[in-house]
Amino acid sequence: MSENVNMPRRGFLGAAAAALAAAQLGLSQAARAQGGPAQARALPSVAPAAQAAFAPIKHIHAGVLNVGYAEAGPADGPVALLLHGWPYDIHSFAEVAPRLAARGYRVIVPYLRGYGSTTFLSADTMRNGQPSAIAADMIALMDALHIQDAVVAGFDWGARTADIMAALWPERCRGLVSVSGYLIGSQAAGKQPLPPEAELQWWYQFYFATERGRAGYQKYTHQFARLIWQLASPAWKFDDATFERSAAAFDNPDHVDITVHNYRWRQGLVSGEARFDEIEKRLASAPVIGVPTITMEGDANGAPHPVPSAYASKFAGWYEHRDLRGGIGHNLPQEAPAAFAQAVLDVDGH
Numbered sequence: 001m002s003e004n005v006n007m008p009r010r011g012f013l014g015a016a017a018a019a020l021a022a023a024q025l026g027l028s029q030a031a032r033a034q035g036g037p038a039q040a041r042a043l044p045s046v047a048p049a050a051q052a053a054f055a056p057i058k059h060i061h062a063g064v065l066n067v068g069y070a071e072a073g074p075a076d077g078p079v080a081l082l083l084h085g086w087p088y089d090i091h092s093f094a095e096v097a098p099r100l101a102a103r104g105y106r107v108i109v110p111y112l113r114g115y116g117s118t119t120f121l122s123a124d125t126m127r128n129g130q131p132s133a134i135a136a137d138m139i140a141l142m143d144a145l146h147i148q149d150a151v152v153a154g155f156d157w158g159a160r161t162a163d164i165m166a167a168l169w170p171e172r173c174r175g176l177v178s179v180s181g182y183l184i185g186s187q188a189a190g191k192q193p194l195p196p197e198a199e200l201q202w203w204y205q206f207y208f209a210t211e212r213g214r215a216g217y218q219k220y221t222h223q224f225a226r227l228i229w230q231l232a233s234p235a236w237k238f239d240d241a242t243f244e245r246s247a248a249a250f251d252n253p254d255h256v257d258i259t260v261h262n263y264r265w266r267q268g269l270v271s272g273e274a275r276f277d278e279i280e281k282r283l284a285s286a287p288v289i290g291v292p293t294i295t296m297e298g299d300a301n302g303a304p305h306p307v308p309s310a311y312a313s314k315f316a317g318w319y320e321h322r323d324l325r326g327g328i329g330h331n332l333p334q335e336a337p338a339a340f341a342q343a344v345l346d347v348d349g350h
Helices: 097-102 131-144 157-168 196-201 203-208 211-219 221-232 240-251 255-266 274-284 337-347
Strands: 026-032 058-062 065-072 079-083 106-110 150-154 173-179 293-298 319-325
Touching (some): 065 097, 065 131, 079 131, 079 157, 097 106, 097 337, 131 157, 131 274, 150 157, 150 337, 157 173, 157 274, 203 211, 211 221, 211 255, 221 240, 293 337, 319 337
Parallel strands (some): 079 106, 150 173
Antiparallel strands (some): 026 319, 065 106
């Protein structure tokens, strides 16, 4: 899930676009406008749909991966790149994507390394879960798809990835939507002890540090993920079908290795790849993000996360924070799709 010290660690929809519900949420906004984009026209309310469906998943070679991704909307539209977290998958955006596609966006929703149909091109490639590697994957995907820039939006691992992209490759990020704010961390920060109450929230990180933890996650992957969903979104009453639809993505042969490496790397227990050393040095300085940004937080997020005031200064450009009420948990795009889609539109100035 989302990072350390003061930060949390932790194809496509066609006819369904006109059939999805627009959630009615209480939304409070604290804005620090700096001549940024104008607010978009609100998304219209539409009739509810029982289940959004993906059209066949596409694949493309990008960097070290064969990336599986969903796509919606016109091929020549402005791009929205939507990034999921752990342990979730592309279906977190099943009701976000059609809303954006209906407004003319080309929506790209990739499976991160270790999820779904995304696979490594070589058996010899290190199964590396360090955050900079995942961000580099997304830049490689944009290159392979000939996408110059995009609004990059995500939560959990996806928010951290989007933050890194916006900090290090601002010319590729037209705007940023980040659930739980600024999630860029480092191994040095990850080694700092937290108060006992905070450490308790990271029980799974310590579990993954052991071989028993690796074996347990391998044996009980689906049960483990379901528990995380319940803890991270205690007010979200998802059904079995909703969970199993996403849980299929965890059957990827590299999922356990990527997950365990990610959390061990954060604690400095394992090394990453030398080719990312320079990137990690830059990230360790906690670089300021200058692209237009909206951060978001749900009022029932059960995962560890910082208060917005802890990270507001990390965004130097146009910036706004939005608090969502109504029992919204960690998987914010799936629990509040209309609000998430609206943030993408607003940060892009539509």
